[in-house]
Amino acid sequence: MGVLNVTPDSFSDGGDFFGVDRALRRAERMVEEGADILDIGGESTQPGAAPVSGPEEIERVVPVIEALGPRVSVPISIDTSKPEVMRAAVNAGAGMINDVRALRGPGALEVAVEAGVPVCLMHMQGEPRTMQAAPVYRDVVSEVRDFLRRRIQVCVGAGMDPERVLVDPGFGFGKTLAHNLALLAGLGELCSLGPPVLVGLSRKSMIGTLTGRSVTERLAGSLAAAVLAVERGVRLVRVHDVTATVDALRVVRAVRDFGSPAPQSEFSI
Numbered sequence: 001m002g003v004l005n006v007t008p009d010s011f012s013d014g015g016d017f018f019g020v021d022r023a024l025r026r027a028e029r030m031v032e033e034g035a036d037i038l039d040i041g042g043e044s045t046q047p048g049a050a051p052v053s054g055p056e057e058i059e060r061v062v063p064v065i066e067a068l069g070p071r072v073s074v075p076i077s078i079d080t081s082k083p084e085v086m087r088a089a090v091n092a093g094a095g096m097i098n099d100v101r102a103l104r105g106p107g108a109l110e111v112a113v114e115a116g117v118p119v120c121l122m123h124m125q126g127e128p129r130t131m132q133a134a135p136v137y138r139d140v141v142s143e144v145r146d147f148l149r150r151r152i153q154v155c156v157g158a159g160m161d162p163e164r165v166l167v168d169p170g171f172g173f174g175k176t177l178a179h180n181l182a183l184l185a186g187l188g189e190l191c192s193l194g195p196p197v198l199v200g201l202s203r204k205s206m207i208g209t210l211t212g213r214s215v216t217e218r219l220a221g222s223l224a225a226a227v228l229a230v231e232r233g234v235r236l237v238r239v240h241d242v243t244a245t246v247d248a249l250r251v252v253r254a255v256r257d258f259g260s261p262a263p264q265s266e267f268s269i
């Protein structure tokens with residue numbers, strides 16, 4: 001899953017030609033590099049990030065989804081917690097909802113069920129603006145696992161197709177370095193819940209803390225984290241650096257397939 005942020009920067013505001021054009025070029029490049037899904041987000045959820053209004057978020061993401069849909073073959077995921085953004089994005093062509101609040105916001109569950117698209121339910125303790133202040137868990141792996149299990153139950157109870165649910169432990173969302181490491185080491189326990197597990201580790205501060213690297217220098221650390229996650233059963237990785245991640249995961253797959261080759265593979269006699 002390639003990350004496509006459409007949050008404004010010094011060069012462009014959402015919705016204008018340069019913003020849309022830049023996003024399209026970045027998205028097409030990630031697909032060429034091997035991304036199977038594009039995750040588009042119009043509101044930052046990084047630690048300390050300020051909220052954005054619904055209309056503002058729609059103005060940022062909808063023009064990009066409308067322009068991108070006919071130009072790429074892969075599904076577009078909308079990274080949002082707002083039901084009005086979910087609805088507008090799916091109407092514009094998004095084929096998946098990625099909600100860091102696991103559809104706990106008012107009206108989100110109903111809109112997601114109505115949309116009928118796959119949904120990623122993520123764990124977060126607190127809210128982005130303050131979540132890193134003092135996160136506390138008794139046992140982070142079992143608490144995240146229980147939270148995700150309950151959210152799956154609630155969503156399926158509300159009419160969601162269980163085959164269209166994914167889960168995510170939410171690395172960096174109200175977690176200390178020790179919490180993130182416990183979750184990375186314990187990903188196997190989340191994978192045994194049933195639904196495919198997605199993780200976002202790419203360039204996050206936990207990689208920065210472990211390596212002493214700035215955000216643009218975290219590729220090697222991010223690749224190690226992606227490999228460790230996939231080795232533990234994770235099915236989707238949300239990343240900025242698609243080419244390098246695809247290479248790393250090709251190596252993982254080759255070794256895995258070598259250990260248990262398919263019947264008709266070139267390795268059978």
Ligand code: PT1
Pocket residue numbers: 045046047079098099100120122168170171172173198199200201203204205206238
């Ligand atoms: C994620 C994720 C996401 N992460 C899903 N969606 C972000 N499903 C946005 C840091 O510690 O992991 N899973 N959408 C980005 N959020 C963060 C959080 C970015 C923490 C950086 C950090 O540096």
